[in-house]
Amino acid sequence: MKQQLSSTNTQYSLKAASLPEEIKPVYTLTNAIMHESNPIQEKGLISIQGVDKIFVSERGHRVHALSNTWIEVAEKDFICIVGPSGCGKSTLLRIVAGLEQASSGQVLFQEQVQNKPHPQIGMVFQQYSLLPWRTVEENIILGLEIDRSSAHKKKETAERYLELINMKQFRHSYPFELSGGMQQRVAIARALANDPQVLLMDEPFGALDAHTRILMQRELLRIWEKNIKTVLFVTHSVDEAIYLADRILVMSARPGQVKEIIDVDMPRPRTRSNPRYGQLSEHILDMLEFDNISQSDTNNEYFSEVHA
Numbered sequence: 001m002k003q004q005l006s007s008t009n010t011q012y013s014l015k016a017a018s019l020p021e022e023i024k025p026v027y028t029l030t031n032a033i034m035h036e037s038n039p040i041q042e043k044g045l046i047s048i049q050g051v052d053k054i055f056v057s058e059r060g061h062r063v064h065a066l067s068n069t070w071i072e073v074a075e076k077d078f079i080c081i082v083g084p085s086g087c088g089k090s091t092l093l094r095i096v097a098g099l100e101q102a103s104s105g106q107v108l109f110q111e112q113v114q115n116k117p118h119p120q121i122g123m124v125f126q127q128y129s130l131l132p133w134r135t136v137e138e139n140i141i142l143g144l145e146i147d148r149s150s151a152h153k154k155k156e157t158a159e160r161y162l163e164l165i166n167m168k169q170f171r172h173s174y175p176f177e178l179s180g181g182m183q184q185r186v187a188i189a190r191a192l193a194n195d196p197q198v199l200l201m202d203e204p205f206g207a208l209d210a211h212t213r214i215l216m217q218r219e220l221l222r223i224w225e226k227n228i229k230t231v232l233f234v235t236h237s238v239d240e241a242i243y244l245a246d247r248i249l250v251m252s253a254r255p256g257q258v259k260e261i262i263d264v265d266m267p268r269p270r271t272r273s274n275p276r277y278g279q280l281s282e283h284i285l286d287m288l289e290f291d292n293i294s295q296s297d298t299n300n301e302y303f304s305e306v307h308a
């Protein structure tokens, strides 16, 4: 296995050699392998250790979704994960959320093995997943009801998050009365209202139109800055990842594994006109193109974004 990983990395390194000096990958596939043989490394809040996931269908068909994935996530990190379609990004988030079990390897959260949903880990899905029969306010406090919090705490929390997402005047509206962007704000508020330490977001803005998406990205950063959480955010948009992340984790085609982790050392708010934006984007797209060329079953979603 290591042999195979190393050869992939060698091919990639040839491309990396021509990168601008200021784009410094801090974590390459080689590091990922060294990490495996060097367990004495500072552990983060979330420690993804050699996770493999193989799905086996009822007819015995096997899909190797994730392979030997190692990631350390520090407290208050905002990490975006990009990678070809089907490379296991959602699977990885679901394993971290405790909704799916790894076939081998493990995820530690606060140094405990993470094998079931944890109240300190919240998740926001691509589809808004609000309960249609509950109002905005009732959706936001859903988790508090499950926890049997006091009426006072529910009221106070609802106020705080309605304010945070600028939706006080919609507190009694039902999801069908809201736009997609508004529904997603409620879904984010609902996840935050449980006050989780970690927020997992799986392409949360994927279904939004381009304009709403940009507004939501700003909104998310505003909420995050007021209310800092550790965020793991999956996106297929390289542009979105550069706009949001402290670090971008680029995954290889299936079976997915960490190809590189890139520090986005641009101050916020970031402007797309910053030349580093373009350089980083080109670098990441280059890596994804490499996978696209070497894998026949991936699609061209990243490239349509660039040419749009």
Ligand SMILES: Nc1ncnc2c1ncn2[C@@H]1O[C@H](COP(=O)(O)OP(=O)(O)O)[C@@H](O)[C@H]1O
Residues within 6 Å of the ligand: 055, 056, 057, 063, 064, 065, 083, 084, 085, 086, 087, 088, 089, 090, 091, 092, 254
């Ligand atoms: N429950 C499942 N059963 C069988 N195969 C699955 C299941 N979930 C995901 N897969 C497969 O695992 C691979 C990775 O899926 P996924 O994590 O959804 O990828 P991504 O989010 O990167 O697009 C895909 O080939 C997908 O078809």
Ligand SMILES: [Mg+2]
Residues within 6 Å of the ligand: 089, 090, 091
């Ligand atoms: Mg997915």
